[in-house]
Amino acid sequence: MPGLRKQIFLGTFISSKSRQELQYLHDAAVCVDSHGKIVKVDVDCTSAELIDDRLLNKLGWEKSEVDVHVAKPGQFFFPGFIDSHVHAPQYPNVGIFGKTTLLDWLEKYTFPLESSLKDLAKARRVYTACIRRTLANGTTTAAYYATIDVDATNLLADLCLSLGQRALVGRVCMDNQDICLDYYRDESAEASLEKTLQTIQHVRDIDPSFELVSPILTPRFAPSCTSESMRGLAKIQRDMDLPVQTHISENKGEIALVAKMYPESSSYAAVYDDHGLLTPRTILAHAVHISEDEARLIAKRKSKVAHCPCSNSVLTSGAARVRWMWDRDITVGLGTDMGAGYSPSILEAARQTALVSRHVAMGIDEADPEHERSKLTIEEALYLGTRGGAAVVGLEGRVGGFEEGMEWDVQLIGLGDVNEEGFPADIDVDGGNVDMFGWESWEERIAKWVYNGDDRNTKKVWVKGRLVHSRR
Ligand SMILES: Nc1nc2[nH]cnc2c(=O)[nH]1
Ligand SMILES: [Zn+2]
Numbered sequence: 001m002p003g004l005r006k007q008i009f010l011g012t013f014i015s016s017k018s019r020q021e022l023q024y025l026h027d028a029a030v031c032v033d034s035h036g037k038i039v040k041v042d043v044d045c046t047s048a049e050l051i052d053d054r055l056l057n058k059l060g061w062e063k064s065e066v067d068v069h070v071a072k073p074g075q076f077f078f079p080g081f082i083d084s085h086v087h088a089p090q091y092p093n094v095g096i097f098g099k100t101t102l103l104d105w106l107e108k109y110t111f112p113l114e115s116s117l118k119d120l121a122k123a124r125r126v127y128t129a130c131i132r133r134t135l136a137n138g139t140t141t142a143a144y145y146a147t148i149d150v151d152a153t154n155l156l157a158d159l160c161l162s163l164g165q166r167a168l169v170g171r172v173c174m175d176n177q178d179i180c181l182d183y184y185r186d187e188s189a190e191a192s193l194e195k196t197l198q199t200i201q202h203v204r205d206i207d208p209s210f211e212l213v214s215p216i217l218t219p220r221f222a223p224s225c226t227s228e229s230m231r232g233l234a235k236i237q238r239d240m241d242l243p244v245q246t247h248i249s250e251n252k253g254e255i256a257l258v259a260k261m262y263p264e265s266s267s268y269a270a271v272y273d274d275h276g277l278l279t280p281r282t283i284l285a286h287a288v289h290i291s292e293d294e295a296r297l298i299a300k301r302k303s304k305v306a307h308c309p310c311s312n313s314v315l316t317s318g319a320a321r322v323r324w325m326w327d328r329d330i331t332v333g334l335g336t337d338m339g340a341g342y343s344p345s346i347l348e349a350a351r352q353t354a355l356v357s358r359h360v361a362m363g364i365d366e367a368d369p370e371h372e373r374s375k376l377t378i379e380e381a382l383y384l385g386t387r388g389g390a391a392v393v394g395l396e397g398r399v400g401g402f403e404e405g406m407e408w409d410v411q412l413i414g415l416g417d418v419n420e421e422g423f424p425a426d427i428d429v430d431g432g433n434v435d436m437f438g439w440e441s442w443e444e445r446i447a448k449w450v451y452n453g454d455d456r457n458t459k460k461v462w463v464k465g466r467l468v469h470s471r472r
Pocket of ligand 1: 087102106110220221247337340
């Protein structure tokens with residue numbers, strides 16, 4: 001990214017040390033070079049003045065070439081969220097679902113809206129709103145499904161790049177003439193693959209090394225694709241080493257449909273595997289009802305799962321078992337799955353993850369140790385939204401923490417209103433739902449953020465060192 005100045009961030013930095021534990025760095029300085037990369041983390045930096053004496057000398061940087069950002073008392077830096085499963089064209093429909101479940105929801109609400117986005121002016125409006133709203137909620141990376149339309153999909157990639165959101169952008173493949181509706185489908189398997197290649201080429205043209213925006217192969221789900229298109233996509237995946245995203249085992253009716261369509265495959269996961277689509281770069285959304293055999297196969301292929309708790313509750317799909325998948329060595333991240341998911345926020349997804357895990361627990365006898373184990377902690381939910389998601393979208397080690405060598409994809413969080421000493425000022429009803437009383441430990445502050453926070457607490461957001469959102 002040309003034109004970025006060097007930056008030093010001072011304050012408290014909180015990130016996942018492991019699934020179970022958050023790391024708190026207080027009075028720290030994180031130094032970011034002009035490419036948006038973290039080059040130094042200094043943990044003993046109590047004031048801005050120290051930067052002159054010590055840090056700048058160590059870095060060999062001139063004061064005049066550096067911007068210094070100091071977090072206010074009570075604020076902290078947190079890694080940007082990763083939305084590992086989201087449909088940008090469905091954004092206008094968030095909250096609009098009535099009592100539908102997956103298959104009738106697709107027909108009633110989703111396909112008409114997606115198809116209407118071949119109108120590029122409408123697509124621009126919807127995609128701009130989706131990107132700006134998710135950035136405002138701290139989402140620095142999103143794995144997007146677009147629509148079947150090449151131009152509108154390419155526009156989504158353009159907008160991610162210009163608005164500064166890291167993204168994987170997929171043109172949706174739907175070529176099964178028996179299942180897909182006439183008004184919204186690819187003409188043939190061949191056309192589906194050709195259009196996919198057009199979007200890959202477009203992304204290559206605008207971001208040649210896929211630094212910020214990458215194409216992602218997107219067979220919508222097994223019912224919407226033919227064997228021919230799935231095999232063709234698998235070949236493109238192998239030839240170009242690209243990521244893949246699709247849906248799996250979300251809804252019982254869907255599972256029955258897949259079993260009927262692919263009787264020769266032993267399970268839903270096996271359908272993808274039999275077509276060469278279960279790869280280490282494959283993101284499978286939902287996995288609510290997968291069997292032991294399917295979990296074993298997914299883990300063996302090192303494919304990843306995007307857990308979408310809001311969507312699974314909205315569409316009455318079921319409660320995915322995150323601990324159970326972790327126990328079977330499956331890497332899991334979080335997805336909003338808008339517009340089935342009603343919220344653009346991964347913080348909301350983290351909260352719903354914690355709650356859905358309690359519903360999983362309620363389905364297990366209290367005497368069984370799994371009852372207690374199923375419940376996820378706040379630390380685990382935040383891990384899923386940051387480092388877990390990074391591993392799911394193939395950015396492990398690049399984003400999700402504050403280590404040297406990582407990129408500055410970060411949000412600045414402010415909780416309540418505090419005065420210079422860090423004590424609460426008067427309650428500010430416009431500033432968000434998180435009220436601080438001054439006696440909370442850092443662990444308690446994070447808990448209050450997860451359960452009552454929202455975009456009003458997300459003060460600033462950076463991607464690869466660039467400021468992409470700032471709250472007025
Ligand atoms: N939640 C969800 N599941 C799907 N399965 C196939 N398409 C979709 C979709 O758009 N949303
Ligand atoms: Zn989805």
